Amino acid sequence: MPDLSTNCAGIRSPNPFWLASAPPANSGAQVQRAFDAGWGGAVWKTLGVPIQNVSSRFGAINYSGTRAIGFNNIELITDRPLEVNFREIYETKKKYPKHAVVVSLMVETQEEWKDIIKRSIDAGADGLELNFGCPHGMCERGMGSAVGQEPKVNERITAWAVEYSTVPVLVKLTPNVSDILPHGLAAQRGGAHGVSLINTIKSIVSVDIDRFVPEPRVGSQSTNGGYCGAAVKPIALHMLARLSRSEDFDLPVSGIGGITNWRDAVEFMLLGASSVQVCTEVMLKGYRIVEDMIEGLGEYMASHGFQTLDQLVGKAVPAYSEWGDLDLNYETVAKIDDKKCIGCQLCVVACHDGAHQCIHPAKEEAGASATRVPVVDEAECVGCNLCQIVCPVPGCISLVAVDNGFAPASWNQHVTTGAKLRPKKGAH
Amino acid sequence: MSKPIPTDRSESVFEDYKHEYDAKQAAVEANRCLYCSDAPCTKACPTHIDVPEFIRKIATGNLKGSARTIFEANILGMSCARVCPVEVLCVGDCVYNQMGVPPIQIGKLQRFATDHAYAQGWRLFEAGAPSGKSVGLVGAGPASLAAAHELRRLGHACTVYEKRPVIGGLNTTGIAPYKMRADRSVEEAEWVLGIGGVEVKTGVEVGKDITLDRLEREHAAVFVGVGLGPDTRLGVPGEDLPGVHGAVEVIERMKLGKLALEGVKSALVIGGGNTAIDGVRELAGLGVPSVTLVYRGSEAQMPGYRHEWLAAREAGVASAFHAVPVAFEGSGRVQRARLVRTDAQKKPIAGSELSLDADLVLMAIGQSTLGQLLSGLAGVLVDKGRIVTDESGATGRKGWYAGGDCRNGGKEVVNAAAEGKAAAQAIHRMLGGKDA
Ligand SMILES: Cc1cc2nc3c(=O)[nH]c(=O)nc-3n(C[C@H](O)[C@H](O)[C@H](O)COP(=O)(O)OP(=O)(O)OC[C@H]3O[C@@H](n4cnc5c(N)ncnc54)[C@H](O)[C@@H]3O)c2cc1C
Ligand SMILES: Cc1cc2nc3c(=O)[nH]c(=O)nc-3n(C[C@H](O)[C@H](O)[C@H](O)COP(=O)(O)O)c2cc1C
Ligand code: SF4
DSSP states (O other): OOBOOEEETTEEESSSEEEOSSGGGSSHHHHHHHHHHTOOEEEEEEESSOOOOOSOOEEEEEETTEEEEEEEEOOOSOOSOHHHHHHHHHHHHHHOTTSEEEEEEOOSSHHHHHHHHHHHHHHTOSEEEEEOOOOSSTGGGTOTHHHHTOHHHHHHHHHHHHHHOSSOEEEEOOSOSSOSHHHHHHHHHTTOSEEEEOOOEEEOOEEETTTTEEESOBTTBOOOEEEESGGGHHHHHHHHHHHHHOSSOOOOEEEESSOOSHHHHHHHHHTTEEEEEESHHHHHHOTTHHHHHHHHHHHHHHHHTOOBGGGTTTTTSTTOOOGGGSBTTOEEEEEEOTTTOOOOOHHHHHHHHHSOSOEEOOOOOOSTTOOOOOEEOTTTOOOOSHHHHHOSSTTSEEEEEEOOSOOOOBHHHHHHHOOOOOOOSSOO | OOOOOOSSOGGGGOOOSSOOOOHHHHHHHHHHOOOOSSOHHHHHSTTOOOHHHHHHHHHHTOHHHHHHHHHHHOTTHHHHHHHSOGGGTTGGGOTHHHHTSOOOOHHHHHHHHHHHHHHHTOOOOOOOOOOSOEEEEEOOSHHHHHHHHHHHHTTOEEEEEESSSSOSTHHHHTSOTTTOOHHHHHHHHHHHHTTSOEEEEETOOBTTTBOHHHHHHHOSEEEEOOOEEEEOOOOOTTTTSTTEEEHHHHHHHHHHSOOOOTTOOEEEEEOSSHHHHHHHHHHHHTTOSEEEEEESSOSTTOSSOHHHHHHHHHTTOEEEESEEEEEEEOSSSOOEEEEEEEOTTSOEEEEEEEEEEOSEEEEOSOEEEOGGGGTTSTTOOEETTEEOOOTTSBOSSTTEEEOSHHHHSSOOHHHHHHHHHHHHHHHHHHTTOOOO
């Protein structure tokens, strides 16, 4: 069995799976149950001056019968007394010395930061996570994403925290910015040992169309909240890769956002995350999901010959390049496996209405040879993937590379050296 | 070990009546599972397989983990996926039934995961550190196999005594071939014993070839998993005519070799339980032109599973309810059965005789019990042929345990697997081991 032991910014845990700072890490009893279920670490629900929450707090979006592919919340940081939290952190650490307990923090003044950091470390925190990300409520009070959106403020508070802390400091970044890089670099300049990303995305999840109120509804009102869950993974992956690829940025990253199973976790690691955090999927399914995550990651590593996590962390980063460096002469066409095709014609309608009108229904034929397997006009197919994406049968449509005789050439090469491009397809 | 069984057997003509899933079908079904907490399907399973967990692992592509979840609870998970009456166990309790939505096909998903594990040759468990203790197991059926595997994981040496030349018990010799054929059961038994450290002595009948005293002397504990005995008889005239057989005996011949059915035109199967229902379906499947189930109660009173009986009816078998044989007649071999009608209480109605042609009769009115094997052992209680034990499988005599059909009076493979495993853990505790 490969070794799953994890070191993210100097914070060690038996495996890379951590609870994100959120309701599943709200109390000692919960975190201890999570550790018993197999979680390697937990980022405690953000501590600060305890707040008062509203009800209701959550909303979700369902799609085609699948519940909660995206999730939204308007809750704030901890509402429990600080001394209770610290006592439970102390007890948890004592019982689980090998697991990572990271304490998430959000306060305002320098004095408050100094005080809460000392108390966290006294309680046994293995690391701190500065919550510069909450996109609702707290930012109206000048905290959370209000900090994360201002590189100068981010850098200054990070520097305070690093000065007062004897344990590693992670800065949790908000995705509610146009480019994540300046914010990662600000944390780096402030001396952070690592960053975690993403926090939730500013959102309105839905509207009650009979009451004329957005959701989640608090009486006759609502407010914007933070979006998370499976649907946000692509946004998180991009922000992660953006930092991983930058030559200026070289901090470890704890990846968060839409992780639901071991496959998602592997994707985050391949793009540079050295630990991963989960909130929504645990809220929806429970701590028990970690058993499959541990097994699945272990099997994946064994099947690819990875013995330790550092052998896979960042392995897909070099393949993430600029559009201008992509090979414009690389050509694929769709092929339909007539033995697997079930004749639904979903590819036909998608290509006709949404792509290049090059998948055609089988010719009307009577009798035994009648077939509903569509035909791809390969001379017109631009190789866009849409048909494969809508096909309900795994492995039925594949995009196959064709040798068109052209040497690889990117747009940048074309512009700078006049590299020869193949004739455009489907552009008439 | 097990004597090889011939490749060409009467049962070979049968195909699986529940088709197997391919990867895409399994993925669609697995993604439908709600991943319930404290799930009713898990509770309904006598071995308490964590059903939502193994299904989620299929959905994420963690097939090895899925198989491990199944086998961790039930090492006979491969055969159980095929032979369990899931309609009245896990699938019957799926919460989707409450919604009026088709329940998750748990048996098919379990078959998908476990077949994959067999095909990949995965060995998921290792024997424990040797304890220096040895346990004797009587019978090589599901109960003993599950017990032996668990005992090996806990480090105890095992010797299995089996009177037949083949192993697997009724899983090999009794299961309807459209659920599972004999070779699959033997393969499973060998895979289970592949954990190593189990000596299997076939062709050794305990009580005859080796005494109970000797077992007690040679082993630190003994597990008895002898199952049930031969088919019981009605005790009516003509029952010993050629052509009148016990159903389980005939099924065993069909499963392990060739059954001569040439010339058989009309067969009667006497009984209303699952063996009778299997019997009529099997005879019909083997091409007997007219097959009739004869039961002394009404259709609704049949003790066999309704879903199995409906499938038998679909296979074209006939039925005679409220009828019971009073004699079998024929010159040289059976030619007809004389029957009498019964009332709502299944009591014969005087003067209501009828006669049915029959050149083959299978008696499927129950199996005898083998509990008397232990009747000479002081401390062991036998009640109506069943070996009496506490919840863990311990009899009244120190070191003697029992599980499976000989303890529960005849249930399913999955009950035998659960009882065998529980008894192994009790033996382990008795031998001073820590809780598993
Ligand atoms: C026709 C039929 C169909 C069935 N179909 C199903 C089904 O579809 N699904 C299902 O779940 N269950 C089914 N069952 C029930 C299931 O087969 C049994 O519940 C299960 O096999 C019991 O396991 P066991 O280990 O207790 O006993 P068995 O499987 O009976 O095994 C006992 C073993 O002990 C051996 N033995 C007996 N006496 C001695 C001795 N003195 N010395 C040495 N060895 C001895 C026997 O030869 C046998 O191999 C069916 C049963 C029958 C009869
Ligand atoms: C109900 C809820 C409460 C949250 N509270 C906090 C918090 O207190 N501090 C914090 O840093 N992030 C908080 N988050 C954000 C999560 O930690 C996480 O960054 C985000 O949900 C993305 O991960 P996910 O897709 O796995 O849920 C919260 C999220 C939810 C859904
Ligand atoms: S999840 Fe629990 S706390 Fe939330 S509304 Fe339902 S019952 Fe109340």
